[in-house]
Amino acid sequence: MARVVSERKDALPALAEVFREHGFAGASLALISAASGLGKGSLYHFFPRGKEEMAAAVLEEIDGWFETRLFRPLRESPDPGAAVAAAFEDVDAYFRSGQRVCLVGAFALGDARDRFGTAVNAYFARWIAALADAFIRAGRASAQAQELAEEIVLEIQGAIVLARAMNDPAIFQRALNRMRARAQG
Amino acid sequence: MARVVSERKDALPALAEVFREHGFAGASLALISAASGLGKGSLYHFFPRGKEEMAAAVLEEIDGWFETRLFRPLRESPDPGAAVAAAFEDVDAYFRSGQRVCLVGAFALGDARDRFGTAVNAYFARWIAALADAFIRAGRASAQAQELAEEIVLEIQGAIVLARAMNDPAIFQRALNRMRARAQG
DNA sequence: GTCTATAGATCGATAGAC
DNA sequence: GTCTATCGATCTATAGAC
Numbered sequence: 001m002a003r004v005v006s007e008r009k010d011a012l013p014a015l016a017e018v019f020r021e022h023g024f025a026g027a028s029l030a031l032i033s034a035a036s037g038l039g040k041g042s043l044y045h046f047f048p049r050g051k052e053e054m055a056a057a058v059l060e061e062i063d064g065w066f067e068t069r070l071f072r073p074l075r076e077s078p079d080p081g082a083a084v085a086a087a088f089e090d091v092d093a094y095f096r097s098g099q100r101v102c103l104v105g106a107f108a109l110g111d112a113r114d115r116f117g118t119a120v121n122a123y124f125a126r127w128i129a130a131l132a133d134a135f136i137r138a139g140r141a142s143a144q145a146q147e148l149a150e151e152i153v154l155e156i157q158g159a160i161v162l163a164r165a166m167n168d169p170a171i172f173q174r175a176l177n178r179m180r181a182r183a184q185g
Numbered sequence: 186m187a188r189v190v191s192e193r194k195d196a197l198p199a200l201a202e203v204f205r206e207h208g209f210a211g212a213s214l215a216l217i218s219a220a221s222g223l224g225k226g227s228l229y230h231f232f233p234r235g236k237e238e239m240a241a242a243v244l245e246e247i248d249g250w251f252e253t254r255l256f257r258p259l260r261e262s263p264d265p266g267a268a269v270a271a272a273f274e275d276v277d278a279y280f281r282s283g284q285r286v287c288l289v290g291a292f293a294l295g296d297a298r299d300r301f302g303t304a305v306n307a308y309f310a311r312w313i314a315a316l317a318d319a320f321i322r323a324g325r326a327s328a329q330a331q332e333l334a335e336e337i338v339l340e341i342q343g344a345i346v347l348a349r350a351m352n353d354p355a356i357f358q359r360a361l362n363r364m365r366a367r368a369q370g
Numbered sequence: 371g372t373c374t375a376t377a378g379a380t381c382g383a384t385a386g387a388c
Numbered sequence: 389g390t391c392t393a394t395c396g397a398t399c400t401a402t403a404g405a406c
Contacts, residue, residue, distance in 0.1 A: 022295065023296070026296055028399065039372060041373055042372050042373080050400065050401065105350065110291065113350070124350050147359065154340065154343040165298070166309055175336070213380080224390060225392095229383070229384075230390075235382065
């Protein structure tokens with residue numbers, strides 16, 4: 001029977017949750033060890049450069065998930081309108097209506113931005129570019145598509161902040177519905 | 186000649202900057218001491234309950250600033266349209282076009298939300314309520330005013346996240362201009 | 371590969387001189 | 389009030405047994 005954690009990749013979801021909940025500075029190795037079920041020795045075996053390498057690996061995994069599940073369909077789907085609608089569904093599920101934090105956005109607000117600035121920037125740049133691509137293929141003018149994409153990514157981040165601050169997923173839902181209407185209009 | 190720090194209040198701006206830049210967990214007493222010019226002994230003289238009391242005092246000061254500069258004018262100005270326009274100006278200046286983080290929003294994303302949940306919630310609730318009040322007095326229907334206010338506060342938070350993530354104040358400016366248009370329309 | 375034990379630095383917080 | 393010195397706890401990271 002396969003072990004729960006038999007390679008580095010298997011530990012990443014637990015690590016991601018710790019970084020999401022506690023931030024980079026607040027994510028101690030003790031918390032990471034407890035959440036992943038791995039001792040410090042094992043953690044340093046998988047991530048020789050320590051916490052920084054753990055966070056970088058988590059960012060890379062998140063980036064891969066978004067690339068596969070959101071960005072590529074937005075860029076390549078033959079039906080861009082359906083791809084945009086599906087993307088809103090995926091965003092709602094992934095962020096659990098704002099009760100789950102966007103790790104990249106949280107890093108952007110703190111001093112982790114200095115360490116992981118390139119990854120943070122690239123994540124949002126590709127998100128906006130993929131959305132804009134879908135809007136253009138759906139018939140919008142390039143400049144308008146670009147601004148609408150930026151507006152939507154920005155509003156998703158704001159919805160996470162406000163829904164969490166007020167502990168009210170309905171705020172996230174209302175924001176998402178406004179975005180859907182704007183994306184279709 | 187008056188000393189630079191002669192009472193607790195004088196230390197708060199420096200403390201606020203440290204919490205903004207490093208988050209609650211990342212704001213060590215060594216950083217706070219260096220930024221404020223106060224030794225640990227003095228810090229504990231002003232804030233006997235330590236870091237938690239420092240952060241609470243900072244949140245209270247921020248709340249007071251917003252109440253005086255933004256919320257009260259929005260609720261009480263005889264010209265609600267002008268108050269809304271002035272509020273956008275103040276927001277732009279205060280957050281330096283997104284290059285300065287909203288401490289309350291940053292706390293909302295991390296585990297500091299559990300400690301300061303009431304203050305975080307109240308801050309955003311009063312911000313939204315004050316904006317909605319101005320919109321109603323400017324002639325909007327109550328439900329629409331409430332939703333527009335929520336949308337704007339949400340979008341300001343998203344603009345800070347995205348402008349910082351991409352290190353581009355123009356993103357903040359564009360978002361603010363969209364909000365101004367929506368608030369006037 | 372995974373663990374325990376522990377090093378060395380830094381943490382939040384306190385004590386006491388001045 | 390402000391400082392220095394220092395406490396015990398916790399931190400990241402390493403070493404070495406298995």
